Amino acid sequence: MRHAKLFSILVSVAVLGYGAAGFYFLPAATFQGELTRMALLPESLFGWTKPQPALDIQWMRQAAMNEADVLVIGDSFSDGRIWQTKLTRRGLKVRTESWDSLRGVCADFMPWLRAQGFAGKYIVLESIERNLAKDLSKSVACQQMQYHAHAQTDTLRYPPTVSFDVNHGNYGGKLSTGFRTRLNVLDYERRSQAANFSTWTLPNDVTLARVNHGCDLFSHVRCNDALFLSYDQPGEVESSALKNIEILNARMNGVTLIWMFVPNKSTVYLYPGKQFWNEAQQRYGAPNLLRMMRRALDEKTVDLYPANGSHTSTPGYLLMGEEIFKAMQQTATVQL
Amino acid sequence: MLFNSYSFIFLFLPVILVGFFQLGRIHHAYAAAWLALASLFFYGYWNPAYIGLLLGSIVGNYGFGMWIAKAGVRQEARRKKHLLIAAITLNLALLAYYKYANFFLSSANSLAGTSLSLGEIILPLGISFFTFTQIAFLVDTYQGKVKEYNFIHYLLFVTYFPHLIAGPVLHHKDMMPQFAHTSTYHINWVNVATGLLLFTLGLCKKVLWADSLAPYATAIFDGVNHGMTIGTLPTIYEAWSGALAYTLQIYFDFSGYTDMALGIALMFNIRLPINFNSPYQSTSIIDFWRRWHITLSTFLRDYLYIPLGGNRHGKLRRYGNLLATMLLGGLWHGAGWTFVVWGALHGVYLTANHLWREMISQRHLQWVPGWMGTLAGGALTFVAVVAAWVVFRADNMAQAMVMLNAMFGINARPISLDAVLHGNLLLITDMSGRDLLRLLLPGLLWVWLLPNSIRVRFIKGGAILTAAQIALVLYMLFVAIDQFGSYSPFLYFQF
Numbered sequence: 001m002r003h004a005k006l007f008s009i010l011v012s013v014a015v016l017g018y019g020a021a022g023f024y025f026l027p028a029a030t031f032q033g034e035l036t037r038m039a040l041l042p043e044s045l046f047g048w049t050k051p052q053p054a055l056d057i058q059w060m061r062q063a064a065m066n067e068a069d070v071l072v073i074g075d076s077f078s079d080g081r082i083w084q085t086k087l088t089r090r091g092l093k094v095r096t097e098s099w100d101s102l103r104g105v106c107a108d109f110m111p112w113l114r115a116q117g118f119a120g121k122y123i124v125l126e127s128i129e130r131n132l133a134k135d136l137s138k139s140v141a142c143q144q145m146q147y148h149a150h151a152q153t154d155t156l157r158y159p160p161t162v163s164f165d166v167n168h169g170n171y172g173g174k175l176s177t178g179f180r181t182r183l184n185v186l187d188y189e190r191r192s193q194a195a196n197f198s199t200w201t202l203p204n205d206v207t208l209a210r211v212n213h214g215c216d217l218f219s220h221v222r223c224n225d226a227l228f229l230s231y232d233q234p235g236e237v238e239s240s241a242l243k244n245i246e247i248l249n250a251r252m253n254g255v256t257l258i259w260m261f262v263p264n265k266s267t268v269y270l271y272p273g274k275q276f277w278n279e280a281q282q283r284y285g286a287p288n289l290l291r292m293m294r295r296a297l298d299e300k301t302v303d304l305y306p307a308n309g310s311h312t313s314t315p316g317y318l319l320m321g322e323e324i325f326k327a328m329q330q331t332a333t334v335q336l
Numbered sequence: 337m338l339f340n341s342y343s344f345i346f347l348f349l350p351v352i353l354v355g356f357f358q359l360g361r362i363h364h365a366y367a368a369a370w371l372a373l374a375s376l377f378f379y380g381y382w383n384p385a386y387i388g389l390l391l392g393s394i395v396g397n398y399g400f401g402m403w404i405a406k407a408g409v410r411q412e413a414r415r416k417k418h419l420l421i422a423a424i425t426l427n428l429a430l431l432a433y434y435k436y437a438n439f440f441l442s443s444a445n446s447l448a449g450t451s452l453s454l455g456e457i458i459l460p461l462g463i464s465f466f467t468f469t470q471i472a473f474l475v476d477t478y479q480g481k482v483k484e485y486n487f488i489h490y491l492l493f494v495t496y497f498p499h500l501i502a503g504p505v506l507h508h509k510d511m512m513p514q515f516a517h518t519s520t521y522h523i524n525w526v527n528v529a530t531g532l533l534l535f536t537l538g539l540c541k542k543v544l545w546a547d548s549l550a551p552y553a554t555a556i557f558d559g560v561n562h563g564m565t566i567g568t569l570p571t572i573y574e575a576w577s578g579a580l581a582y583t584l585q586i587y588f589d590f591s592g593y594t595d596m597a598l599g600i601a602l603m604f605n606i607r608l609p610i611n612f613n614s615p616y617q618s619t620s621i622i623d624f625w626r627r628w629h630i631t632l633s634t635f636l637r638d639y640l641y642i643p644l645g646g647n648r649h650g651k652l653r654r655y656g657n658l659l660a661t662m663l664l665g666g667l668w669h670g671a672g673w674t675f676v677v678w679g680a681l682h683g684v685y686l687t688a689n690h691l692w693r694e695m696i697s698q699r700h701l702q703w704v705p706g707w708m709g710t711l712a713g714g715a716l717t718f719v720a721v722v723a724a725w726v727v728f729r730a731d732n733m734a735q736a737m738v739m740l741n742a743m744f745g746i747n748a749r750p751i752s753l754d755a756v757l758h759g760n761l762l763l764i765t766d767m768s769g770r771d772l773l774r775l776l777l778p779g780l781l782w783v784w785l786l787p788n789s790i791r792v793r794f795i796k797g798g799a800i801l802t803a804a805q806i807a808l809v810l811y812m813l814f815v816a817i818d819q820f821g822s823y824s825p826f827l828y829f830q831f
Contacts, residue, residue, distance in 0.1 A: 003802040004794050005525040010806050011532055012350065015813055019346035151562040171342065176818045 018175065025178035027169020028185070032161070033308025035227035039206035040181045041188065046227060047166035048306040050219035052314040055159035059085035062154050066117030068095035070328075074126030075099055075135075077262050077311060077320075081157045086321025087328075093120075099127070099135055101150050106142035110253050122328055123252060126260035129267060129276075130232055136244035160314050166221075192225065205230040211269050216300050218307050226307040232264040237276040245284050256331050259286035260324055262312075265305040268293045287327045289320055337381040339535075339596045340542055342820060348378070353603055360521030367521045368488045371604065375495035379461070386460040393430065394494050397423065397470040398487060401477045405485065420478045424471055431467045434459055439671030462501040464668055466494055468635055473508045475639055482508060489515040496606070498597040502590070504611040504631035511606070520605040529794035531602035533805070536812050537789050538595025543819040545779060546589035552772045553581040557729060560738055571751040575742035577772055582729045583722045584779040587616065590629070595789050610790050616721070616783040619713040621685040622693075624721060636665050655690070659683035669728070674736060678728040685720055 028044070031037035036046050060081040065071075069092045072078050084094045095118075105125065106112070127135045188208070191200050200208040207230045215223040249257060259280060267274055272294050280286035296304050296319055304316045312320065337344050352374045360367035380387040400423035407416040432440075437454050445452055473490075476482050493511045494500075514520055556578030560570050570578070591612040601608045615628035625633050641661040647654040659680065666679015701709070723740060730736035742748035795801055 001525055003796055003799070004529040007794065007802050007806055007809075008525055008528040008532060011809055011813075014806075014810055015817075016346060016350060018814070018817075019342065023342075023346075149562060149566050149568065151558060174818050174820065175342075 022175030022178055023171060025182045026171055026173055026175060027178070029173045029177040029181045030168060030170050031308075032164050032166075033227075033306060035206050035229070035310055036308040038204040039202040039208070039227055040177060040184050041202075041208075041227070042181055042185060043164075043166040043308060045185070045188075045222045046220050046225075046308045047164065048219050048303045048308065048313070049166060049221075050302050051163040052160065052303070053318070054162050055082065055085055055314065057156075057159055059088040060157045060159065061088065062157075063093035063095045064117075065095055066119065068093050068118060069120040070094045070122040070124060071113070071118055071120060072096040072124045072126060073099060073102055073105065074124070074260070075128055075131060077128055077317075078124075078126045079157075080160065080317075082160060082314065082317040083321035083324065086318060086325050090325065092122075095120075097153065098150065099131075101148055101153060103146055103148060104135075104139040104142035105248055105251060106139065106145045107251065108143070108145055109251055110255070112145040112147075121256055122258060123255050124258045124260050124324060125248070126262065128262045129237060129264040130229070132261055133238040133241045133244075136241050136248065140244045140247050192222075201230060202227075209266075209270060217269070217297060217302060217304070219302050220307045223307070226269065226305075228266040228270070229264070229310050232266040234266070234271040236274055241276070242279060242283065245280065245286075249284060256328070258324055258327050258331070259284060260320070261286060261289060262320065263290040263293060265310055268297070268305060285327070285331065287323045289323060292319060292323050337378055339593065339600070340539060340816075340820065342817075345817065348374075349600065349603075356604060357521070357523045364518055364521040365488060368492055368515060371497075372488060372492045372495055375492070375497040375500060378497040379495065379500055382461055383458070389430075389460055389463075390466065390495065393427070393466060393470065394491055396426065397474060397494075398485075398490050400426075401473055401482070401490075402485060404474065404477045405482065416478060420474055423474050427467050427471050427474075431463060433457070434463055436667075436671045443673075465502065465505060466500065468632075468639075468668075469494055469506050469508075472505075472635060472639060476508065482512075484512045484516060486512075486516065496601070498600040498606075499608055502593050502597075504594060504597070504609050505635050506608070506631070510609060514606050522605075524605050526794055526796070527602045527605050529805075530792065531599040533794055533809060534599030534602065534789065534792050535596050536599075536809050536816070537792060538592045538597075538599060539816045540812050541588045541592030541595060543816045545775075545782075546585050546592060547819065548775055549581045549585040549588070549779065552775070553578055553585050553729070556581065557731070557735070557739075561731060561735055564735065564738060569738065569747060569749040570742045572742055572745055572748045573751060573769070575739050575748065577769065577776070579722050579726050579739065579743060580776050580780070581772060583616075583725050584776065584783065586725065586729075587612075587783060588779070591789070595792075612788070613790065614783070614786075614788045616718060617714070618717050618721075619710045620693075620717055621682070621689045621720060624717055625682070625686065632665070632668070636661050640664060655687045658686050658690075662686060673733060674727050674730050677733060677736075678724055681724045681727060685724070 028042045029040070030043060032043050032047055036043055062081065063069075070084075070087055072084060072094060074096065075098065078084070078096050079098060081094070081096055084096060087094050184202070188200070191197055198210050202208060207228050208225055209228055210224055211217065211226050214226060217223075218226060220226075245259065261277060261280060263274075263277070267290065272290065274290065277286070277288045277290040281288045293304060293316070296316075301315060301319075303313045304319075305311070306313050337348060339345075352371070355370050355374075356367050359370050376387055376390070379390060400419060404416055404419045404423070407419060434457055438457055441452055441454060444450070473482065473493075489512050490508075492515055493506065493508055496506075496511070499506055556570070556574055559574070560578070562568075563570060594611040598608050598610075609631050611630050613627040613630065615624055618624035618627055641657055644657040644660060645653055646657060660683075662683030663676060663679045666675045666677070666682070669675045669678070697709070723743070726739045726743070727733070727736045730739065738747075740746075795805065
């Protein structure tokens with residue numbers, strides 16, 4: 001009986017003590033951005049505070065394959081159908097498919113696409129810089145289309161958040177996350193005081209880096225520092241990518257192909273000297289999204305990429321959409 | 337309120353437990369009333385609107401019980417029977433309205449081409465459990481088996497929060513004496529310690545196993561549904577993966593809930609009946625139903641199969657009774673044809689199992705070594721149970737047939753050896769086949785090889801043994817509690 005009593009009391013006290021301490025720190029662990037979630041840093045320090053433009057859901061409609069004017073094949077930057085609103089507002093019907101579904105633009109892509117009922121004139125191939133070389137080489141190597149349908153392809157998409165309360169806490173998260181977030185804040189405060197502080201590598205492939213003139217470019221509380229994905233490289237995009245663009249261009253008979261290469265967040269803010277976009281523009285007329293984004297930063301566009309996320313903000317998406325539309329106008333075979 | 341929630345573990349359970357034993361020091365009636373009120377609060381936490389329904393059901397059934405008992409005293413046999421029939425009819429009518437009205441109406445609509453509607457009826461949580469519990473009370477009262485009629489104890493017997501929502505199905509003769517016993521209201525540290533161990537084990541089963549398997553089962557069944565709309569069949573791997581994921585999910589979910597319920601009840605010095613006894617180690621379907629949801633099987637046997645005649649009127653009637661009992665047992669789980677077919681399937685399994693025993697194994701297979709029979713019986717039983725779970729989980733029979741056809745290679749999408757070798761087994765979902773295998777293999781070893789949780793006890797011994805148990809429980813609790821963060825109700829809440 002004595003040991004059972006000791007067991008019961010100690011376990012109960014430990015669990016209740018853990019719960020009490022956990023709830024004290026838990027509100028800090030409420031995340032809006034994927035980078036703050038991965039790095040376990042609070043939105044109260046890294047959450048964007050400037051409201052973003054609202055979008056109307058009617059422009060985010062997914063067109064059926066046989067009614068689409070434009071087919072977009074892309075990754076998570078296209079999945080939200082945000083930049084595409086710049087096309088749909090102008091009356092174009094857009095269908096967005098993912099690289100995951102198509103598994104590549106294979107040798108028999110055009111006959112396959114026509115068999116699916118696509119009668120449009122434009123195809124936009126979108127890829128984020130970090131996956132670009134891989135997406136292209138997979139496509140080049142692929143001989144036969146194998147479509148893998150995703151249930152989410154045709155489901156409704158909702159407009160992105162316009163604003164959120166960076167201090168809003170909730171008590172529904174994991175208790176350990178609250179503790180770890182608090183410890184990370186203490187660590188950050190200590191490191192960021194150092195005069196020569198430039199970067200801090202956090203768990204889960206996140207790097208915190210000091211950005212020049214950061215407070216002109218971000219709206220979050222600690223605006224001089226922003227979060228980036230650690231595996232985004234400062235080096236150039238693999239040279240094979242340009243060659244592969246040419247091979248894939250040759251597969252697109254009877255349609256106008258627009259390349260949409262989205263630069264990594266770190267490329268835009270930390271390593272803007274990369275030449276890939278210039279070369280892709282000169283050789284293949286690909287919209288120069290890096291130059292467009294750097295211009296936006298020169299014009300002090302705030303939160304082009306929010307500090308807490310690896311994807312662009314709504315203004316960033318809309319700027320990209322505008323650039324793609326301009327590219328379509330320039331290569332137009334029909335009046336837009 | 338869920339057992340696997342912060343509010344339950346950090347607030348509700350400690351407050352109710354401390355209050356119960358403190359009030360028990362003053363008078364046990366206060367403690368019983370405290371527990372009954374806590375149970376009503378626990379129930380009303382989801383939807384306070386249904387507390388009235390629950391209380392109405394309790395007061396009504398208690399009233400009928402008293403009436404029947406008094407009629408019994410006065411030897412008014414016919415009146416007693418009429419009262420029993422009226423009370424059961426009212427209970428079933430309540431259940432029929434809330435659980436089955438729309439199902440029968442939509443079935444009638446599809447047959448007659450009409451569009452009659454009762455609107456949306458929200459199913460009150462635990463209605464099947466508290467209705468069946470009270471029907472048993474009425475029948476036993478009629479048969480003169482009920483000895484105690486203390487209302488607070490009756491209220492507690494029906495509402496007692498560990499079992500109220502998803503069982504076990506309680507029998508008043510097991511419960512009422514426990515509530516009447518004075519020692520129940522004094523803390524027993526061995527019971528608290530064993531209860532904590534059992535609760536922790538159940539919590540781990542739920543949040544570490546069932547909740548980890550659930551996304552795979554859901555994704556595969558949804559993927560099959562989506563595939564049906566675009567003409568894509570699942571592969572044999574996908575079908576088996578989905579079926580096994582659900583087979584393990586439902587076991588860990590429901591037996592985890594039951595372990596938690598038993599553990600919590602034990603902390604209050606109440607012993608709930610065992611509901612699971614390693615059912616996937618069964619060597620026959622007859623054996624399976626003695627190990628799976630035991631309290632429901634017992635209820636169906638005592639209050640449906642035996643009153644229907646049981647095995648007293650010849651073999652043909654016996655198998656008819658068996659089939660009818662299992663069919664209604666299936667319908668008890670939910671208002672849908674898949675549940676009916678699942679019940680019927682098990683009825684057929686049971687009939688075949690009885691026939692096999694009588695006509696073949698007992699006459700012609702005596703020479704087969706015991707281990708061989710156990711192994712073959714176990715394998716066949718497991719496959720039959722998995723196939724039946726597919727029907728149980730499917731949204732409709734068409735989906736169930738697509739899954740079953742793919743599982744047994746009748747009509748499946750081919751998959752290349754290369755894809756298999758590279759672990760690309762789940763092409764109809766975004767999920768990793770390898771990750772699922774990492775869950776399925778240890779999960780299957782657990783359900784096939786490990787002893788049942790009914791053997792869990794606090795091991796009394798020296799300080800080192802106590803320290804080891806503390807460390808183990810705290811580690812398991814830490815890991816399990818750290819999985820909280822999203823709403824994850826138990827599967828059997830819907831039944």
